[in-house]
Amino acid sequence: MFPGVDGFHWTFGHVVFLGLFFAVALTIFTTVVRAVWRSVEDFRSRRATAICWDLEFAGMPEAERCCRHELAGRVAERTCPNSFDCRRCAEYEKFAALPASSPATSFGLDYPAGRLYHRGHTWVRPESDGTYTIGLDDLASHLVGKPDSVELPEPGAAIDANGTAWTLRKGRNEVRVRAPIDGTVVETGGADRGWYLRVRPEGEPNLRHLLQGPEVTAWLSKELERLQIQLGAPDAAPSLADGGILMDGLMDAMPQADWDNALASTFLE
Amino acid sequence: MASYAVADRRWIERGVERTSTLRFALWLVPWALLLALGVYAAGLCLRFGLNQTNMDNRFPFGLWIFLDLSIIALGAGAFFTGFLVYILKFKELKAVLNTAVVVGFICYSGAVGILMIDVGQPLRAWFTFWHPNTHSMLTEVTFCITCYLVVLLFEYIPVLLRNRQLRRVPSFLIFEHRLHLLVPVLAAVGTLLSFFHQGSLGGLYGVLRGRPFAFREGIAIWPSTFFLFILSAIAAGPSFLLLITSLVEKVTGRKLVEFSVLCRLGRISGLLTAVYVAAKAVDTLAWLNRTSPSLGFAPWEFYSYKPFGTWLMLAEIVLFGLVPAVLLLHPKTASRRGWLISAALLVCGGILLNRFILTVQTLALPTLAFDEFVSYLPSWQEVASFGAVVAYGVIVYSLSYRYLPLFPQEKREGYRVSGR
């Protein structure tokens, strides 16, 4: 194999053969090393969360990749090409300027106007000290009810928008809640305190990707509709939409339903 | 629902339907038993030596080599699809790319596994790398298959890391993403390697000057079988993929790919089979009239030993070559599922027959004037160890099908259960 090892000959055929072999082996090796190296680079430049989210988003069924402007009735039909990250969207202004038409009802759910909503069912509230409070929105809270356990990041930990903010466990289900914004955790709350995290973003954050105003109810309507289909059971209908009031602790109430799927869709797993 | 079923469900891609955990487990049981039996048989061979087989000094290659050659040829779909998708940009074949990779990985790893039992001293296998005889086709095969198995592994890893649970680990997902972006490089390397080792597997027999039934002249260091094996492998690869996909669709009762993709595979296979048949016919004529007589052997003698008559040669070229080529190329038959599958079966059968003839008939025929025509029947250990490879393939494929996005379009296009 190498000069000096028995069987090595300085003949044309032998050298060409082994040369080709080493070239091939080196190509395979460098390809794999390059993949590893680029992955490390992705983490180091904090691109990783965004890439992961992009990949997850690309795998979502088309129906679930609906643009906020479609929800708000500003456009007839539009699939989001930007992984729900309106900060990257070149056409955002164009659509945002159009008039919205949406149901006025919030289905008995509590969606205060002062908050911004993430498509993974978290809300963000700017505080006076420049921090932002993050919590689980009312639909998610109704679904989960009281979680069995919550795994929150330590204060000081960094979270990235669309990355995992914290984890909820309920029964056999484990839910990763997506962070609505980037920032450093300054304080942690919990289910009983009504909010989960307080984070301090780096500089003035761009919150354009979060839902607000009329979009929220339209989005809620679509989410409830989806939930109804997913949870499937007709007897569940009254407890869901149709102007009814969403039951608190739905997971406890309907243990037989396909929560795996429903939670995954809800929390954008 | 039992807790294991829930846990199982969490590993299955969201948005696709798979059979129940219980049914899946029941499906795996017989294969697992076959695998266990085969592993036991292989263990016997490793522990006590190859006397457990029915091979002998006159029949030193047997069932294992024949089937190894066959599954490596059938596994050629992996590199060839990669080549078509990444190098020639046949985008629609992306639908079967993942399944091709898994099938290829199974075929190659199974073949290497069997080879490790087939050689008498597996612990010395690395000598081939350390002291290679570069004149030997087997050296070339060993180097290329090993490298290609590594390539297949790294083509399979992205598919594996796409599993619903594994994907949740950000570093896995990022690595998968980065590796996937570089897969065209691997596909190119895989194509190079495959061309060489598929060819060298043919060369393995073509260089046998002492076996005029197999010996062929050729170009430079490559006998004609070198090129014929490449051709036949890339002709059969797509057919095998077509068969596997149809079979999976049949077994699972789900639509997995568009029929047009299967037709495309069939057409590629048909075209290449036609080229192969033409080349094979020319080669056979050259061998009959030139090569064999020049070594002192009357070629028709080779066909005077029953059951290896001339019918075998005709069957190989006409029934398993020309006929499926026509079926796959004729627009009428090529657009009918039944004909498509039958033709693909014939193409794959032709590969098996070709590898069988070259392995078994070559060895059975006498060379010396006073040799006898010899026969060989594999022992249960040989059959069982190969059965283990089949079982291993079925199990790996079933697990891959259940837990990995082998057919990404299945979810994207929202295919639903057909029939049932």
Next chain:
Amino acid sequence: MKPSRRNLLALGGGAMAGVVFTPLPWKLLDDTAIWTQNWPWIPQPARGPVEVKAAACSLCPHGCGLQVRMAAGFPVGVSGAPAHPVSGGALCPLAFGAHQLNWHPRRLHEVRRRGRAASWDAASMALRAAAAEGPVAVIDGRPGRGASAILRDFAGKSGAYITAPGPEERSLAPYAAWSGVPASALGYDLESARTIISFGAPLLDGWGTPGRFTRLWSTHAAGLGDPELRLIQIEPGLSHTATLAWRWVPARPGSDAALAAGLARVLVEERLVPAKGPVPATSVADAAGAAGLPADAIVELARMIAQRAPALAISVDGEPAVAALNLLLGGGIVQRRETAAPQAAAIAPRAVVIDATVPWEYEPASGAEVFRFAAWDGGGSKADWLLPAPGFLEEITEHPSAPGSAVASYALSPALMDAPADVRGAAAFVGGTPADAVLARCQEIFRARNGGLYRRGAKDAVPLASLESAARLQDELLAGAVWVDDPAGSRKVRCELKEWPAAAAGTHRGGWADAWSAPVLPPLATKLYQESNLREVPARSRI
């Protein structure tokens, strides 16, 4: 701080990366491969210098000269002694594996009485008790040795000393009957014959001394269209000898006597030989009918035989008609100059002692208590006592004239190995001192001053007279020399034949495996019987 999954993965990755830069994986790869080259359960040869020792083969009565290569005190290879006066450097195929026989799984290591372990004392007492009750017969497979004298003396006057004939002696039986000379002292004068008619005798396949006829054949006959030495083989099947013979006559089985008579008839009628002695009554047509041959073929065969004289007819069965035919053709049977034991009168012995030299198949008359000496258990023995004897090259062995040889000879073979602790020869068991007997035999030869001594490799003999003493002769013999009588000492045997003999039914067919009188074959004989299609597995499955 708890290590996370990522930390563990990194740790493992680091270890895997690190281990590549240590000798561990590479050395393991190398050492496991080397391990397969030196698997501890596969024996390897001992180291040590190789010495070549002279010996003689004791496994059949022919006593071929051996060169034994010894390493670390054990024989590691056997080859023929070049220019040996008896075997001429040739050996039978079995001899090449004979040095492994002492470790044959059927080696006898203990006295056995009807399959159960017993002691020498018990055997000795049993023999003494039996001898007190009635006559004892002693069977000797190799008469003419010093040890034979011990056995003969033990049998004494009341008992019987019987020799067990080998294939060559069985073929000579008619001449012994007609001349009164024991078959053990008769021989064939193959060397002067120019035509040999063999009735089934496997002359080229293990009949007679290996290297005797084959050498004559290979120099004078092999591959020649009209050879100097014509071999005509009369045998139903295509045996090795038949296929190599100048002419092969596929006569019907059991027709040897008729065919011999037919041939004799033609020879006499056509005056191809001088008419002497009786003439058979069988007509040529009858003979042809019996042999399944055309009558012309018999006439032609007779003419062919007479064409190149002298002719010698040999029957493997000792068929009297063939012997009569041979006498008609001129004989070719000689009587060696040596004292042969007289034929014993038939008795009903109380006990039988069988020497280890007797072929394993020898079955004594029933009713007697049988004491069987053997180095190996060949299986199926009905003997009451199996007594372990020294094996191959484990004791000094004597090699008297080979059966069927034309001249008398005597050779000794040294003991090249130590025998197992508890083995004894028959001569020692019956109370003799074999060493003294050997010396006595040497003295006998020395006193007679006949013939000469062929030292190892020498083409010419040293006259016996040049030696100073019998002890010196013994030393020379132990160093590999062979005493051979002057050929002039042998003379043609005189047979009185009144009438053409009646046919005797014989079925014996010889061959290497049949000439071999040791109870087992060397393990490497599997190369001939099991691992090639050269030979059928011998009837006696004693491999």
Next chain:
Amino acid sequence: MPRTLLAFAIGFGAALAAGWGAFPRVLYQKKVQPIEFRHKTHAAKSGTSACGDCHALRDDGGFGGIPATASCAGCHGEPMGATKAEAALVNDYVKPHRETPWLVYARQPANVRFSHAIHTRLAGLKCAECHGAQGETDAVKPYEVNRISGYSRDIWGRSMSRLRRAPHEGMKMTDCEDCHRKRGVEAGCLGCHQ
């Protein structure tokens, strides 16, 4: 990230330590020669320092190797001193005429054919070129046996990496080949294997 890196480094370091430090200790088993022997003393007392005087070639070209016990008996028929080793030699080997089961450092496996005659007579190699200055040692070093292959450690050489070894160290096939290549000798497989 730093924790990951640290874990990687720890794994890497541990593997290095295991591979270079622990592995050779596990792989090789130390054995003590059956009795003591001093080349220096014997050379001085016998007045010869030529290796061939004791380790002689036979006439047939074979190599005598380590002298047999019989050649010890000339001087050590009775103990030459009161040491334990001396008593052991005389009582365990010389008197019962038993051969000493020496552990041979340069022992090659059965499949190797090494002709001392060709190397010393025809090629004119000095013993020390392969064996080192054995004749000047004053004690027998411990013998180390490879637990897997059963070879003496001297075949591989002391240095695990085989990079830092003395010219005579190492008796693997590649060492034979290196020397042959340097001297332009072509032996072929058959030349050195049996």
Next chain:
Amino acid sequence: MKKRRYGMVIDLDRCTGCGACSVACAAENNVPPAAPRATERTGITPLRVQPVSNGASGPARREVFIPLMCMQCGEHTPCVSVCPQQAVEVDSATGIVTQMPQRCLGCRYCMTACPYHARYFNWWDPEWPAGMEKTLNPGVATRMRGVVEKCNLCHSRLHAAEDKAAAANQREVNPADYVPACVEACPTGAILFGDLADETSAVARAARAPQAFRLLEKLGTEPKVYYRSNRPWVRALAEPRTVPAKEVQRG
């Protein structure tokens, strides 16, 4: 040392088919006795004797015994080029085709390549009855299961001859010191052995004789084992069979 091409001429007219060569070969090369289940197709007989008939029936029927071993091919050596790890080579000094079981991984490709079926696989680990290992020839290492072996022209005897010459400060081997076991064992002296490169040697002269032939000569493998026979039908066995097998029956 001068280049040699060791070879032999086997006189088929003199072979009696006794098999002494076969047994002597096995003993010399430490080939074990057959494993209980070994057959003529799984045994190890680096030299085997093959009976072949002339195909006639009745008294005209004859057989010839053909000792078959490695033919020591000199050109296009089929086994050398196929071995993936250089376990086989043609020794440049002696012309002997050498097989190194210690390098062999047991792929058996060389066995498929050899038209003479002269290569044998160790299907079993070698086994000798207890104690019989003491009789192993010290010049030859035993093999293990899973490797191929064949006739190496008794190379241990060449080693011994070389050692003996070297001890006498000679570079050239005395031809009388190097005689393979089969040659030595043949009771009729049917095998002539020597250096074919030496034009004056008896073996070179015999190889040039018109009665000499080699098996499958048209394959172009240039075997160094020659056969000779006065009988035309025997010489015709050099060529491959041209009549269908069913018409040729072996007795």
